[in-house]
Amino acid sequence: MASPRVRQILLEVLTDPPGHTSTAEQVLDRLCAALIGAIPIDGAGVALMTSAGHAGLLVASDAPAAALENLQQTLGEGPCLDASREGRPVLLPDLARTGSTWSPGFAASAADAGVAAIFAFPLQVGAIRLGVLDLYRRTTGALDSLELAEALDFASAATTILLDLQHGAPPGELHPLLAEVADGHREIHQATGMVSVQAAVGLTEALLLIRAHAYATERSLFDIAKDVVHRRLNFSSDGA
Amino acid sequence: MTREQRLGRVFVELADTLVDDFDVIDLLHLLCERSVELLDADAAGLILADQRGRLQVMASTTEEARLLELFVLQNDEGPCLDCYTTGQQVANVNLDEFSHRWPRFQAAATAAGYASTHALPLRLRGQVIGTLGLFCSQRSTLSEDDLDLGQALCDIATVALLHERAIRSSELLAEQLQSALNSRIVIEQAKGVLAASADIALSAAFTLMRDHARRNHLRLSTIATDITNGTLTAADLE
Numbered sequence: 001m002a003s004p005r006v007r008q009i010l011l012e013v014l015t016d017p018p019g020h021t022s023t024a025e026q027v028l029d030r031l032c033a034a035l036i037g038a039i040p041i042d043g044a045g046v047a048l049m050t051s052a053g054h055a056g057l058l059v060a061s062d063a064p065a066a067a068l069e070n071l072q073q074t075l076g077e078g079p080c081l082d083a084s085r086e087g088r089p090v091l092l093p094d095l096a097r098t099g100s101t102w103s104p105g106f107a108a109s110a111a112d113a114g115v116a117a118i119f120a121f122p123l124q125v126g127a128i129r130l131g132v133l134d135l136y137r138r139t140t141g142a143l144d145s146l147e148l149a150e151a152l153d154f155a156s157a158a159t160t161i162l163l164d165l166q167h168g169a170p171p172g173e174l175h176p177l178l179a180e181v182a183d184g185h186r187e188i189h190q191a192t193g194m195v196s197v198q199a200a201v202g203l204t205e206a207l208l209l210i211r212a213h214a215y216a217t218e219r220s221l222f223d224i225a226k227d228v229v230h231r232r233l234n235f236s237s238d239g240a
Numbered sequence: 241m242t243r244e245q246r247l248g249r250v251f252v253e254l255a256d257t258l259v260d261d262f263d264v265i266d267l268l269h270l271l272c273e274r275s276v277e278l279l280d281a282d283a284a285g286l287i288l289a290d291q292r293g294r295l296q297v298m299a300s301t302t303e304e305a306r307l308l309e310l311f312v313l314q315n316d317e318g319p320c321l322d323c324y325t326t327g328q329q330v331a332n333v334n335l336d337e338f339s340h341r342w343p344r345f346q347a348a349a350t351a352a353g354y355a356s357t358h359a360l361p362l363r364l365r366g367q368v369i370g371t372l373g374l375f376c377s378q379r380s381t382l383s384e385d386d387l388d389l390g391q392a393l394c395d396i397a398t399v400a401l402l403h404e405r406a407i408r409s410s411e412l413l414a415e416q417l418q419s420a421l422n423s424r425i426v427i428e429q430a431k432g433v434l435a436a437s438a439d440i441a442l443s444a445a446f447t448l449m450r451d452h453a454r455r456n457h458l459r460l461s462t463i464a465t466d467i468t469n470g471t472l473t474a475a476d477l478e
Contacts, residue, residue, distance in 0.1 A: 007400060193436065198436055
């Protein structure tokens with residue numbers, strides 16, 4: 001874990017430009033930019049994860065990287081969720097060929113966003129999952145062993161940055177950036193609670209219902225959740 | 241050897257130190273020694289703030305009591321303390337001009353045979369974790385380039401320390417992060433459950449939970465979990 005390269009990456013992304021104090025966002029932006037410069041990929045993103053799934057996007061280098069995260073959050077499945085759940089990198093050098101592991105919409109929507117290959121690396125400490133580093137490429141092709149090693153070192157550096165952020169937070173609380181990201185998704189959790197009452201099902205099933213609705217109506221999970229929270233959409237069996 | 245060549249060697253040497261099981265103290269000692277050589281100082285020490293905010297000497301070029309005492313003294317006054325407090329470099333301090341600002345420090349440093357001193361911060365994203373203090377027996381004026389170089393050495397030390405700390409307490413921090421994330425999620429879900437079952441606004445649902453938590457000296461996340469698994473209902477909260 002503690003390779004000299006990880007420290008080199010940290011030095012590069014954590015060191016403030018002269019006369020300037022970087023925010024946590026800027027540090028994560030620099031991490032993505034440095035990784036894109038280091039290995040042949042087109043974009044990168046870092047998302048928070050819990051055992052329950054996606055907990056919010058921390059940073060995305062461009063629109064396709066953000067779209068990839070939103071897609072996986074809406075579907076509740078995809079390579080970054082697998083990487084986090086299974087605690088191992090998930091490498092998809094040719095998404096069109098291997099993307100069918102997930103629901104049919106996944107590979108097609110990713111292709112629409114211009115993504116041809118995905119490489120997802122878990123950010124974890126032992127068995128504790130914190131997040132995932134997702135890389136994508138517009139063209140197909142695998143990472144070679146050196147590029148893979150480089151990506152793993154960047155994942156390790158990203159884990160250190162998350163831990164360092166949390167180090168500065170009071171016990172029991174989240175660092176403001178992490179809290180902001182987590183709060184950006186609060187409607188999804190609120191809607192889950194509401195739907196579980198409306199449809200008289202457990203929380204897991206309630207989230208599945210919201211997801212299915214999002215998928216069927218081709219809208220994002222977040223949009224459906226907002227409709228539920230603002231009582232424009234109700235999942236009661238009488239449809240009230 | 242030119243200065244650039246010496247500098248290149250120092251960075252290679254530092255990179256060699258950063259092996260898997262590197263010793264932080266070794267690294268800090270090396271930084272002190274090399275900063276003295278590169279910045280034409282006679283002695284250096286690296287001080288870090290401990291958990292109670294006391295500045296502790298972690299490494300120095302000599303174990304000479306007179307030098308160590310200069311750092312201990314700076315818990316009360318001195319350029320290192322100012323540097324630590326402000327996060328700014330305090331460089332090119334000619335001691336004979338500073339008897340007014342730091343009388344005890346100035347007297348002790350002069351008695352130890354020093355004419356000039358510099359203090360550079362170990363800082364990261366606005367947080368200062370310590371300072372590198374340099375002492376010179378002759379009057380010394382560092383150029384902008386010298387200061388940039390000294391600061392680069394300090395930045396290397398800072399990142400090494402940060403990484404060490406993250407590894408040492410990684411399990412604890414990761415658990416805290418994960419549990420804080422999870423409890424936020426459960427609290428939002430419980431708000432949803434209450435809002436739908438009692439037909440109230442989400443904000444009113446939160447107030448109900450918070451008031452119940454305060455009355456019964458319970459944690460909000462405990463109550464939220466009970467609401468989501470059905471052991472606690474809206475009626476119980478009112």
